[in-house]
Amino acid sequence: MREPLGAIGLTLVAVVVLSAIFAGVLTSYAPSKISPTERFASPSLLHVLGTDHLGRDLFTRVLYGGRVALMIALGSTLVSLIVGVVLGLIAGYGPRWLDNILLLVFDAVKSFPTVMLALTLVTLFGPSLYAVVVVVMLVNVPGYARIIRTQTLVLKSAEHVMAARSMGASAGRILRVHILPNIIGPILILVSMDIPVVVAIEAGMSFLGLGVRPPTPSWGAILNDGFANIRDSYWIVIAGGLPIVLTTLGFTFFGETLRDLFDPRLKGR
Amino acid sequence: MIRYAIKRLWLGAIIISFALMMMFAMVYLIPGDPASVALGPRATPEMKEALRERMGLDQPVWRQFTNFYGSALHGDLGTEVLSNRPVLNVVMEQLPFTLALIVGGIVWSVALGIPLGCIAAVRRGGFVDQVIGVLSVAMIAVPSFVVAIYSLLVFAVALQWLPAIGAGEPGNIASQLQHLILPSLAVGLGWIGYISRMVRASMLETLEASHIRTARAFGLPEHRIIYTYALRIAVLPTITLLGVGIGHMLSSSVFAEIVFARPGIGKLVYEAISVRNYPIVSGAVLVTTVFFVLVNVAADILVGLLDPRVRSSFN
Numbered sequence: 001m002r003e004p005l006g007a008i009g010l011t012l013v014a015v016v017v018l019s020a021i022f023a024g025v026l027t028s029y030a031p032s033k034i035s036p037t038e039r040f041a042s043p044s045l046l047h048v049l050g051t052d053h054l055g056r057d058l059f060t061r062v063l064y065g066g067r068v069a070l071m072i073a074l075g076s077t078l079v080s081l082i083v084g085v086v087l088g089l090i091a092g093y094g095p096r097w098l099d100n101i102l103l104l105v106f107d108a109v110k111s112f113p114t115v116m117l118a119l120t121l122v123t124l125f126g127p128s129l130y131a132v133v134v135v136v137m138l139v140n141v142p143g144y145a146r147i148i149r150t151q152t153l154v155l156k157s158a159e160h161v162m163a164a165r166s167m168g169a170s171a172g173r174i175l176r177v178h179i180l181p182n183i184i185g186p187i188l189i190l191v192s193m194d195i196p197v198v199v200a201i202e203a204g205m206s207f208l209g210l211g212v213r214p215p216t217p218s219w220g221a222i223l224n225d226g227f228a229n230i231r232d233s234y235w236i237v238i239a240g241g242l243p244i245v246l247t248t249l250g251f252t253f254f255g256e257t258l259r260d261l262f263d264p265r266l267k268g269r
Numbered sequence: 270m271i272r273y274a275i276k277r278l279w280l281g282a283i284i285i286s287f288a289l290m291m292m293f294a295m296v297y298l299i300p301g302d303p304a305s306v307a308l309g310p311r312a313t314p315e316m317k318e319a320l321r322e323r324m325g326l327d328q329p330v331w332r333q334f335t336n337f338y339g340s341a342l343h344g345d346l347g348t349e350v351l352s353n354r355p356v357l358n359v360v361m362e363q364l365p366f367t368l369a370l371i372v373g374g375i376v377w378s379v380a381l382g383i384p385l386g387c388i389a390a391v392r393r394g395g396f397v398d399q400v401i402g403v404l405s406v407a408m409i410a411v412p413s414f415v416v417a418i419y420s421l422l423v424f425a426v427a428l429q430w431l432p433a434i435g436a437g438e439p440g441n442i443a444s445q446l447q448h449l450i451l452p453s454l455a456v457g458l459g460w461i462g463y464i465s466r467m468v469r470a471s472m473l474e475t476l477e478a479s480h481i482r483t484a485r486a487f488g489l490p491e492h493r494i495i496y497t498y499a500l501r502i503a504v505l506p507t508i509t510l511l512g513v514g515i516g517h518m519l520s521s522s523v524f525a526e527i528v529f530a531r532p533g534i535g536k537l538v539y540e541a542i543s544v545r546n547y548p549i550v551s552g553a554v555l556v557t558t559v560f561f562v563l564v565n566v567a568a569d570i571l572v573g574l575l576d577p578r579v580r581s582s583f584n
Contacts, residue, residue, distance in 0.1 A: 111284045113561050115520040116554045119538055123550050200412035207414055227418055231426055241415045252410035
């Protein structure tokens with residue numbers, strides 16, 4: 001194997017994805033089933049990762065928490081990508097004044113400290129899954145839009161675009177057929193490298209009680225439960241933190257390798 | 270250069286007024302009447318009316334908006350309901366704790382990041398370089414709140430080497446430093462990785478420079494070339510990286526403060542949210558945003574001073 005790190009990353013990603021998909025097969029417990037007689041059980045054959053303060057099986061909650069984490073990560077990344085691409089195309093291809101306004105908005109949004117942004121939003125709208133998606137969007141969209149905008153500006157005066165325009169193609173068609181396919185590749189690699197960041201945002205917000213609501217299983221929420229009982233029941237924080245560590249490491253190693261393979265220009269970004 | 274600085278300051282001003290707008294929305298558009306919330310359920314309608322008048326809630330929205338802006342620009346962020354103290358004072362009391370945490374994070378990241386990056390560059394392509402590379406990526410990837418909780422578990426709960434709770438005795442520097450070690454590691458760990466990668470890259474570039482080649486030609490000892498001549502230049506980009514880093518560390522410090530039960534802005538906001546103490550939330554968010562914007566503007570201007578290319582690309 002020429003890229004050992006990429007291989008490790010890919011394996012970790014595969015483990016996380018597969019265990020989330022097959023959560024129902026891998027465990028016989030239900031993720032939110034409370035069992036008062038088995039509270040704070042330490043890891044054993046019956047409960048591989050132990051149980052939490054409500055007697056729920058932690059291994060099961062970790063598996064189902066993976067579903068929540070990955071679904072939020074993919075969903076909110078996709079939404080950010082779409083919004084970022086549309087805004088970037090508008091800024092790059094549209095009139096100069098609109099470009100200036102959008103750039104200002106991008107810079108302004110990017111200049112807020114992430115956690116403060118999340119805290120403010122949650123104060124306004126209450127904690128929810130959507131709050132997480134909105135925070136992810138606010139964090140990611142400005143960056144994506146800026147890159148798309150720059151690339152669009154470059155392509156705007158390219159010969160094939162000029163030719164299409166002189167033949168009377170509409171702005172929408174030019175953007176869709178002649179510009180977008182040429183710039184989407186590099187951005188996809190950048191987007192895939194942001195997945196661990198998004199996983200961390202979801203887990204972080206859920207840890208603070210600002211994200212996914214209980215009893216929905218979430219790695220961040222497990223960490224929070226464990227943190228409250230860290231002195232007596234250390235296995236709960238281990239169960240909550242380990243999947244976050246493995247997922248972020250896996251996606252990062254994999255993403256870095258992909259980037260170096262496909263686009264050496266982005267190296268060291 | 271002056272044009273560039275003015276542009277940066279102008280952008281900073283826009284961001285701060287953006288933040289002010291959000292704060293206004295937060296305090297005034299939140300469900301429920303602020304006067305009833307402040308006075309509690311036993312207040313008579315007359316008392317509420319009096320407080321509404323005092324808070325200016327009886328005036329039209331645009332008037333409230335301009336009043337809010339005016340007083341915020343004068344440093345008046347309202348009064349805390351529970352203790353009847355100015356919000357700005359309450360927030361400013363917590364700021365030094367958060368700043369200490371960020372400075373601690375910078376110390377960790379610089380003290381470990383620069384040597385690691387330097388060693389990696391010297392051993393380019395070797396085993397040590399690869400290990401440092403993987404370590405750096407790992408440190409960047411793992412979220413700071415997981416680092417905070419795991420370091421709490423290992424060093425404070427299991428090994429009991431370091432204290433788990435609080436900021437240390439007031440006035441006792443040794444105890445305060447001891448309480449700072451773990452939280453600031455959690456805040457700075459990711460930046461050890463960033464800085465080591467940055468130093469490695471710029472060190473490799475510097476080692477190719479002509480004055481280093483000249484130094485080699487003169488037969489100067491290799492360690493002297495690396496640590497005296499090359500490192501001095503290779504460290505420069507770190508300054509700009511730290512400008513961005515302070516903002517990120519501000520975010521991580523929220524988690525570190527909660528995990529280690531340390532006083533600070535993050536913990537203040539977090540606790541204010543859970544008891545719906547909105548003036549404190551908006552005041553603290555505003556103060557951190559202003560701080561964040563100022564740091565970024567300062568870092569950008571510093572980069573502009575050091576690197577003329579940045580200036581011209583901005584115009």
